[in-house]
Amino acid sequence: MFIRNAWYTAAWADEVADKPLARRIMNEPIVLFRGQDGKVGALEDRCCHRGTPLNVGKVTELGLECGYHGLVFDQAGRCVRIPGQDQIPERAKVRHYPVVEKNAFIWIWMGEAARADTSQIIDYPWHDDHAQWPHKHARYDIKGNYMLMVDNLMDLTHLGYVHGSTIGGNPMQHVDAKMKVTRKDNGLHFMRWMLNSVPPPTYIKAAGFKGRIDRWQEFEFMAPSSILQGTGAFDAGSGAYDTGNQDSPFKFRLFHGLTPETETTCFYFWSAANGYRQDDPAATDQLFSEIGKAFLEDKAIVEQQQIGLNERGEAGLVDIATDGARVHMRRVVEQRLAAEARSIAAE
Numbered sequence: 584m585f586i587r588n589a590w591y592t593a594a595w596a597d598e599v600a601d602k603p604l605a606r607r608i609m610n611e612p613i614v615l616f617r618g619q620d621g622k623v624g625a626l627e628d629r630c631c632h633r634g635t636p637l638n639v640g641k642v643t644e645l646g647l648e649c650g651y652h653g654l655v656f657d658q659a660g661r662c663v664r665i666p667g668q669d670q671i672p673e674r675a676k677v678r679h680y681p682v683v684e685k686n687a688f689i690w691i692w693m694g695e696a697a698r699a700d701t702s703q704i705i706d707y708p709w710h711d712d713h714a715q716w717p718h719k720h721a722r723y724d725i726k727g728n729y730m731l732m733v734d735n736l737m738d739l740t741h742l743g744y745v746h747g748s749t750i751g752g753n754p755m756q757h758v759d760a761k762m763k764v765t766r767k768d769n770g771l772h773f774m775r776w777m778l779n780s781v782p783p784p785t786y787i788k789a790a791g792f793k794g795r796i797d798r799w800q801e802f803e804f805m806a807p808s809s810i811l812q813g814t815g816a817f818d819a820g821s822g823a824y825d826t827g828n829q830d831s832p833f834k835f836r837l838f839h840g841l842t843p844e845t846e847t848t849c850f851y852f853w854s855a856a857n858g859y860r861q862d863d864p865a866a867t868d869q870l871f872s873e874i875g876k877a878f879l880e881d882k883a884i885v886e887q888q889q890i891g892l893n894e895r896g897e898a899g900l901v902d903i904a905t906d907g908a909r910v911h912m913r914r915v916v917e918q919r920l921a922a923e924a925r926s927i928a929a930e
């Protein structure tokens with residue numbers, strides 16, 4: 584079960600270049616393409632002539648050309664050319680999905696097109712602020728349900744266990760972190776401080792901390808599966824916790840977007856933006872590669888978790904004290920699913 588009436592990250596904008604891109608989302612084969620007018624389209628990856636996947640075709644002046652007999656489709660899925668005939672039948676079209684290119688993302692709406700409200704698309708201006716927030720982005724293909732990755736990001740006590748060699752630190756410092764969760768109808772926000780804590784290896788490499796640090800993490804979860812993160816650290820004893828100061832000399836931003844491919848696989852779109860040594864491309868590269876290593880650690884543990892769940896399901900699993908944010912996140916998603924089911928039933 585997936586929330587359909589929502590925007591998901593379908594691709595990074597730079598993945599959709601001059602060739603069609605095949606991407607399965609919520610079990611539906613989709614082809615993304617960029618027309619020669621620069622506009623991106625997302626179509627069902629199935630030609631309405633003989634069912635050939637359109638991703639093996641090519642982009643031409645008029646649109647996406649099927650690789651078999653040359654029918655051409657525009658971004659709205661309308662057939663605009665049939666070689667050898669002038670009349671184009673009304674039925675010659677393929678399903679199209681609303682898509683919007685914004686802040687380096689291609690967002691896709693998987694539900695009813697008429698309900699696609701572009702004002703609901705997340706703003707992520709940091710991707711466009713190359714001077715203050717130089718960033719790099721990536722996509723990891725995860726063999727796990729997308730919610731398992733969102734779970735992972737809602738409970739940071741895993742950092743001490745999963746990320747010891749990167750962004751981790753002492754496990755108990757994570758468990759004892761000061762955590763303030765604000766519940767929202769469509770998500771949640773949390774602010775987390777680890778005062779006087781041992782800096783993890785990634786932080787030492789990036790900022791050269793010599794002693795202990797006051798480390799902060801801010802997370803905003805927006806249903807169904809986007810997470811905006813800000814993180815940073817001061818030298819310990821900064822007093823920043825008391826004043827709420829997050830303008831630390833060392834800080835970075837992470838975006839996490841999880842898009843279901845199937846029930847047991849997903850795409851993890853993430854970016855890392857350098858907010859501390861903006862003039863130094865090597866710093867951005869190093870941040871990206873360290874964070875990339877940490878996220879591979881998440882991928883590995885979540886893929887193991889999925890194997891376990893495939894075998895034995897979720898029955899009998901126990902929530903613990905540090906699951907508060909995760910449990911609220913799941914509740915928000917379940918409420919959205921239920922609301923969507925009710926609106927479909929009412930039609």
Ligand code: FES
Nearest residue numbers: 630632633649652
């Ligand atoms: S199958 Fe696409 S044009 Fe024939």
Ligand SMILES: [Fe+2]
Nearest residue numbers: 735745746881
């Ligand atoms: Fe992690």
